[in-house]
Amino acid sequence: MENYYDPADLPKFAEIGKEAPELAKKFFDYYGQVFAEGELTEREKALIALAVAHTVQCPYCIDAYTRACLEKGSNLGEMTEALHVVTAIRGGASLVHGMQMRRIAEKISM
């Protein structure tokens, strides 16, 4: 295999249950429930999933949720804004740890 990632893996995802069907069933049942309409709409959940997919850098999820977002009626503007939300949190999370740096530096500095 030339690449670690293969788009053909995505539609075969269910095969992951072959060695451990009980666990896979539990996972897929849970997964299905999570994405069903609840307090949040399916469209909103797909937008969250798309954003998170970028932070966990999963190309399969990015592929699946780009399509899912479009098919659930989100537009590219909304999808891009969702990415900025996770990017802001991701960047902010790094930056806010700078407070630790400052605290430690202050403690050991004259």
Place this chain on the structure above:
Amino acid sequence: MKQEEPRQEPAGSRRSDLPAQDGAFSQSLQGHGLELVRGETHTLQVNVGLLCNQACRHCHLEAGPTRREVMSRATMNDVIAYARRVRFEVIDITGGAPEMVPDIEYLIGELAPLTPRLMLRSNLTALGQEGRERLLELCVRQRVVIVSSFPATNPGQTDSQRGQGVWEQSIAMLRRLNEEGYGIEGSGLELDLVANPAGAFLPTSQQEAERKFKRDLERKFGIVFNHIYTFANMPLGRFRAWLEKSGNYRPYMEKLAQSFNPCTVSGLMCRTLVSVSWDGYLYDCDFNQAEGLPLGGEKIHVAMMPGLPEPGTPIAVGDHCYACTAGSGFT
């Protein structure tokens, strides 16, 4: 990763053969023990021509500014005479851009008294062109339902499907229609939108689209409308050419075929509609018109049509019909 939805294997065909294999749709019907036949016909769709001021990338008829095919007054008179013989519950005028057809006001004026619901498919930019004020006044006076294409609530996707600048002109025209009373509750003037996806993917549900488009258009632009209809793009005409060129044809056809939903068949519009082409011939729908598949298998002119097609008569189908039966369907 998203788990794939359960797939329906059309009987008698391997899934990988589907897009290339003519007749796959018929086999899907047969596999479910279904036949596509007419119910009670109540709608007349009139395609007044292929001339349009836009050349949208998803147009199944390849309409555009260079097309010259428009309905003549003689054919209009044949259509009017048919509508008088039959009395349709709904008459739906489509194109091209019907606004650009020279005798369109005559047709609207004659058809309006013959049906309780006359619809005009407008692309908004043609209706907004200078000199169309009289047509708009006529629509208001005759309580014509205006149905407008409006694919997305953002400019980029709208312009990419329908042409540069279409978004802005469409927003301006929707505001104008609201000012006339269209889409306003209690006005008796109905404004509906049609959203085809801006690409090779399936549409969202009508309910979700309506909720979202209403909220977005009102919040951002103060625009209101009555209903939105979401339809999958037909793998025909200019959209098919784009699918092929962009390498999306096969995956799109596979997606449509995999999403085949037998429950949609009883509600398909071709069961209740007759479609007349700009030159007066009859089809089961506008898509069969694009494919050259006439009603009843042979070209019949509207002037020769005595009444409604008999319930139970078969409907001509092709693999493009998968676009009507995917997911929640095209009803």
